[in-house]
Every structure is written in C-alpha cells, then in structure tokens.
Amino acid sequence: LTYDYIIVGGGTSGLVIANRLSELSNVTVAVIEAGDSVLNNPNVTDVGGYGLAFGTDIDWAYQSTNQTYARGATQTLRAAKAIGGTSTINGMAYARAEDVQINAWETLGNKGWDWDSLLPYYLKSENFEIPAAFQITDGVTYDPADHGESGPLDTGYLFNIVNGTIAQTFNETYANVGIPWNGDINSGKMHGFSTVPKTVNVLANVREDAARAYYWPIANRSNLVLFPNTSATKLVWKNQTGDATAAGVHVTSSNGTVSTIYARKEVILSAGALRSSLLLELSGVGNPDILTPLDIPVVVDLPTVGENLQDQMNNAFTFGSNNTLSGADSFVTYPTVGDLFTNSTSTFATTIASSLSEYAAAVSNASNNVISSSDLLDFFQIQYDLVFNTSTPLLELFTTAAGAVFSVQYWILLPFSRGNIHISSNDPTDAAIINPNYFMLDFDLDVQIAASKFIRDTVMSSLPLSAEVTAESSPGTSVVANNASDDEWATYIKSSYRSNFHPVGATAMMPREKGGVVDNALKVYGTANVRVVDAGILPFQVCGHLTSTLYAVAEKAADLIKADM
Numbered sequence: 001l002t003y004d005y006i007i008v009g010g011g012t013s014g015l016v017i018a019n020r021l022s023e024l025s026n027v028t029v030a031v032i033e034a035g036d037s038v039l040n041n042p043n044v045t046d047v048g049g050y051g052l053a054f055g056t057d058i059d060w061a062y063q064s065t066n067q068t069y070a071r072g073a074t075q076t077l078r079a080a081k082a083i084g085g086t087s088t089i090n091g092m093a094y095a096r097a098e099d100v101q102i103n104a105w106e107t108l109g110n111k112g113w114d115w116d117s118l119l120p121y122y123l124k125s126e127n128f129e130i131p132a133a134f135q136i137t138d139g140v141t142y143d144p145a146d147h148g149e150s151g152p153l154d155t156g157y158l159f160n161i162v163n164g165t166i167a168q169t170f171n172e173t174y175a176n177v178g179i180p181w182n183g184d185i186n187s188g189k190m191h192g193f194s195t196v197p198k199t200v201n202v203l204a205n206v207r208e209d210a211a212r213a214y215y216w217p218i219a220n221r222s223n224l225v226l227f228p229n230t231s232a233t234k235l236v237w238k239n240q241t242g243d244a245t246a247a248g249v250h251v252t253s254s255n256g257t258v259s260t261i262y263a264r265k266e267v268i269l270s271a272g273a274l275r276s277s278l279l280l281e282l283s284g285v286g287n288p289d290i291l292t293p294l295d296i297p298v299v300v301d302l303p304t305v306g307e308n309l310q311d312q313m314n315n316a317f318t319f320g321s322n323n324t325l326s327g328a329d330s331f332v333t334y335p336t337v338g339d340l341f342t343n344s345t346s347t348f349a350t351t352i353a354s355s356l357s358e359y360a361a362a363v364s365n366a367s368n369n370v371i372s373s374s375d376l377l378d379f380f381q382i383q384y385d386l387v388f389n390t391s392t393p394l395l396e397l398f399t400t401a402a403g404a405v406f407s408v409q410y411w412i413l414l415p416f417s418r419g420n421i422h423i424s425s426n427d428p429t430d431a432a433i434i435n436p437n438y439f440m441l442d443f444d445l446d447v448q449i450a451a452s453k454f455i456r457d458t459v460m461s462s463l464p465l466s467a468e469v470t471a472e473s474s475p476g477t478s479v480v481a482n483n484a485s486d487d488e489w490a491t492y493i494k495s496s497y498r499s500n501f502h503p504v505g506a507t508a509m510m511p512r513e514k515g516g517v518v519d520n521a522l523k524v525y526g527t528a529n530v531r532v533v534d535a536g537i538l539p540f541q542v543c544g545h546l547t548s549t550l551y552a553v554a555e556k557a558a559d560l561i562k563a564d565m
C-alpha cells in the first residue's frame with residue numbers, strides 16, 4: 001500500500017488536511033485512524049449531550065502522573081478515539097483567540113504566523129449560520145465581517161437558546177462591575193461578556209464535528225482512503241543520512257494485523273497533542289536520554305520532543321436561580337488581569353515580573369533541562385506582556401444557564417506552568433508519562449483564587465444578577481466559607497479542579513535553537529518529510545477554545561504542504 005501522503009489521526013486537524021490535499025485529483029491520500037465512525041452515535045450527535053461520551057469506548061481518557069503541586073492526585077485528560085477526533089466529544093464552543101497572542105507566534109520566530117495571516121483561514125473554514133431574529137432579541141450579537149459563510153464547518157447558535165431576559169441580566173451585571181458587552185468575541189478582541197457560537201448544524205440540530213464538516217461530504221473521493229480502527233505504531237525511515245526521510249508508517253489494525261503503509265511524499269502526524277510527540281519518540285525522534293534506555297535507536301536528536309506541555313485548570317461554581325428558564329444557553333466572559341485584581345493589579349504585576357527568572361529556571365529544570373532558562377524567560381516575558389500590557393483576557397468564565405441553575409466553569413487562560421509527556425517504553429500500547437505540572441507556579445494558583453473570589457463576591461453579588469441568585473450550591477459556604485482566606489481557596493481549588501482538556505505545546509512550532517520541534521512550515525526538525533499538524537504545535541495557549549484555531553491552522557498547513565509539492 002503506497003500513497004503520496006499519509007495522515008496519522010483522522011481527527012480535528014487531520015481531516016482538514018485530508019480534505020484539502022485530496023482536492024487535487026493527482027494526489028493520493030491515506031488517513032490512519034484508531035477509532036471508527038461516530039456518525040450515528042447519539043453521545044456525539046446530541047447537541048445537549050456534553051459529557052455523555054466520557055468514559056465510553058470513544059474516550060481515550062489519558063491519565064496524568066500524580067500532580068506534585070496539586071495534592072498528588074492524577075487527572076484524566078479526555079480526547080476522542082473516533083473519525084472526527086476530539087471535536088466529536090467536545091463542548092462545541094467556537095471561540096478563536098486574541099489577535100496579539102497569534103502575533104506573538106511570529107515574535108517567537110515563526111515567520112508568517114500572525115493574526116492577519118491566520119484570519120483568512122478562520123474565515124475559509126467557517127460556514128456561519130446567521131442568527132434568527134428571535135435569537136438576536138434574546139441577546140445574540142455578531143459582526144458578519146468576523147465570520148466565514150461558505151466554508152465546510154457549520155457554526156451558529158442553537159435554537160433552544162434561553163428565552164427572555166437572562167442575557168440582559170448578565171450583561172447589565174457585568175457592565176456594573178466594569179466588564180463591557182463584546183459584540184463578537186471572534187473578532188480577535190475577546191475582552192468582555194458575550195454569547196458564544198458553537199460548532200453545530202443549527203437547522204439539523206446536530207453537532208458539527210470535523211468528520212461531518214471535512215470528511216463525510218468528500219469521503220467517496222477515489223484518491224482518498226481512510227483506514228478506521230487502525231493504529232499507527234511508528235514511522236519507518238528510508239535513509240538516515242542528512243535529514244531523515246520517512247518511508248511510511250507501521251500500523252496495527254484492531255484484529256491485531258501488523259502492516260506497513262508507505263508514503264511517496266510525506267507523513268503528517270495529526271494524532272493530537274497527547275499522541276503525536278509519542279509517535280515521534282517511538283520512531284527515534286526525541287531526547288537520546290529518553291530513547292536510548294528504552295532501546296530505541298536515535299534517528300533525530302531532538303530533545304525538546306514532548307516538552308512545553310501546557311494545559312489549563314478548570315474549577316466550577318453552581319448557583320440556584322429563582323428565574324426558571326426555558327432552554328439552556330452558554331455565555332462567555334473574558335476578564336483581563338485588571339478586572340480580576342483591580343487596585344492590586346500593579347502590585348501583582350511587580351511580584352510576577354520579579355518572579356519570571358525563578359519561573360523560567362523551575363520550568364527548565366522540570367523539562368530535563370533541554371530548554372534553557374534564558375529561552376524560557378524570553379517566552380515568559382512575551383506572555384507577561386500579553387497579560388499585563390495588553391487587553392488580552394486572563395480568565396474565561398463559561399456560564400451555562402439551564403432551568404433554575406447557573407453553572408460557572410472558569411479557568412486561567414495563560415498559565416506559566418509547563419510540563420512534559422514521554423513514552424514509558426518502546427511498546428506503543430503502553431501508557432505514556434503525562435505530566436502537565438498543574439499549579440507548579442504561584443501565578444497560576446493566584447489567578448484561580450482571584451477568579452473564585454471575583455465570581456462569588458463580585459459577579460454573583462452584584463445587581464441585577466444577585467436578585468436572581470438564590471444560593472451557591474457548589475462549593476457552597478459550608479465548604480469554602482464567606483471571606484475564606486487564600487489558603488482555604490487554594491485547598492479547595494486544588495482538590496476540585498480538572499484538566500481543561502486544552503493540552504498544547506508538546507511539538508511546539510518555534511526555532512529549533514529555542515526549543516521548537518517543528519518549523520514555521522510545521523516540518524519536524526531533522527526530517528525531510530514529516531510534519532505535525534494538531535494542537536501540539538501551538539507554542540502558547542490561546543484564549544479561545546482550541547478547535548476554531550486548529551481548523552484555521554490546519555487550513556493554513558494544507559496550503560503550506562501544497563506549496564511544497
């Protein structure tokens with residue numbers, strides 16, 4: 001079996017590449033996907049079914065190591081094993097990024113990657129359903145200039161959006177605490193409060209995942225083959241002089257048959273931020289200190305593979321409401337550091353500025369010392385500037401109003417903590433060692449504490465919302481007392497947080513000498529024909545949810561691959 005291009009992982013990013021490359025009828029494309037079709041799986045299609053797929057056979061449910069800085073407990077990092085990847089189980093929020101944080105990718109040394117050059121790809125991927133009049137009455141706002149209306153990916157607002165005045169109540173409350181309404185959070189300026197579109201086929205009322213958007217409509221192309229229930233176990237190499245050239249991919253089908261699929265041109269790894277780096281290591285691309293003891297011959301000495309792993313930490317409040325709502329809807333709030341820390345922002349800024357060198361040294365040390373603390377300090381300085389010197393939001397509040405309940409999930413958007421992910425053996429079926437180092441650095445905990453107080457003491461205690469909130473059912477003041485100390489909040493936060501399921505960075509796009517794994521064409525350093533296109537290439541977190549940005553990145557990547565043909 002030989003194809004021009006092999007894509008490992010038929011997920012969110014991989015199916016974009018598969019679609020765009022197979023537009024060219026003279027090119028053959030194979031997709032290798034460990035999962036199967038979920039086209040008729042109600043746990044996937046149900047637009048109100050968030051969470052139903054968790055723990056089922058389409059959930060990889062990766063496990064972290066015991067988290068040293070978070071009471072020693074492990075975390076479950078969810079990701080989907082399905083045609084369509086994690087877009088088939090996610091929360092469907094469609095929220096991009098802050099423009100200046102994409103510009104920071106270029107500042108890091110990734111020429112050609114800034115907001116203005118990514119925006120056309122956000123638009124290219126999207127097919128926005130213009131909200132209906134009643135949805136606008138109920139609080140939806142949007143700017144048509146910020147949306148694509150002819151791409152493959154359906155986005156829009158569900159019809160079961162809450163009727164009535166709840167959006168207005170939140171809006172007035174936020175205005176009273178100094179947070180403005182944002183007319184469209186997908187414009188590149190995210191600060192404020194707003195409704196959030198979803199990846200959904202509004203008229204059919206079905207989840208829009210990557211497979212429905214990018215694969216099923218073109219699945220019958222004769223130059224495209226998708227191998228379901230098939231796991232890639234490693235790359236095989238043609239030569240090892242100069243840049244290493246991949247010849248193909250070793251695969252195992254679900255019945256245990258082992259075979260090799262060959263690539264004439266390129267292998268593209270799109271197995272997700274918690275898998276692609278592992279496949280590189282199993283193939284001999286990585287840190288010799290990790291590979292050699294596991295009897296894996298080193299093909300490319302690239303010690304940063306699997307480092308730079310960054311996730312966010314999610315906590316939640318639940319409140320009762322005396323306003324029995326019909327339907328359910330989600331709202332997003334993106335406060336800046338100034339909104340959270342108000343009068344103490346400049347003191348906080350000074351404390352963090354003086355901690356950056358210490359943070360950089362700690363993260364370098366936690367990264368097997370393969371990224372220097374001076375390079376990390378440069379990254380942290382960029383991140384610090386985004387947080388303290390621009391209006392880039394630092395927190396997301398994801399509020400769901402349903403029936404007589406408001407739930408507020410909240411997470412720090414730009415934590416400094418970083419960890420890593422590495423193979424534990426040369427057996428591809430063995431679980432990896434995944435260590436995001438949640439809460440390793442004070443900044444991350446300080447923000448999550450400030451956020452907790454902001455939600456309880458500011459947002460929910462301000463009119464007009466406070467008149468509708470009956471009681472805080474979780475955590476509740478019996479668990480965390482009114483006026484709790486920071487230490488009490490910290491204990492609660494660390495015992496109740498979960499992964500925000502936004503891992504990025506383990507195959508970061510950056511200059512090689514600064515610790516990157518792929519270059520600005522997403523090619524793996526030291527290889528001639530291997531790229532990574534998935535959440536792992538993001539060098540930093542983005543403030544939005546990941547898929548919108550991943551669809552745009554993959555659209556751009558497809559053009560980069562075509563330009564090299």
Ligand SMILES: Cc1cc2nc3c(=O)[nH]c(=O)nc-3n(C[C@H](O)[C@H](O)[C@H](O)COP(=O)(O)OP(=O)(O)OC[C@H]3O[C@@H](n4cnc5c(N)ncnc54)[C@H](O)[C@@H]3O)c2cc1C
Nearest residue numbers: 009011012013034085086090091092093232535545546547
């Ligand atoms: C519970 C949850 C909620 C989320 N909510 C949102 C949200 O509301 N909005 C949003 O934008 N983002 C959300 N995210 C994040 C977002 O969905 C993911 O970041 C994104 O889908 C990842 O895309 P990817 O292309 O990197 O990988 P994936 O989409 O995970 O694709 C990787 C694919 O590779 C396959 N694969 C892995 N290993 C192998 C192998 N060895 N051989 C063959 N195939 C393999 C997998 O089965 C999978 O299909 C959420 C994530 C989770 C888990």
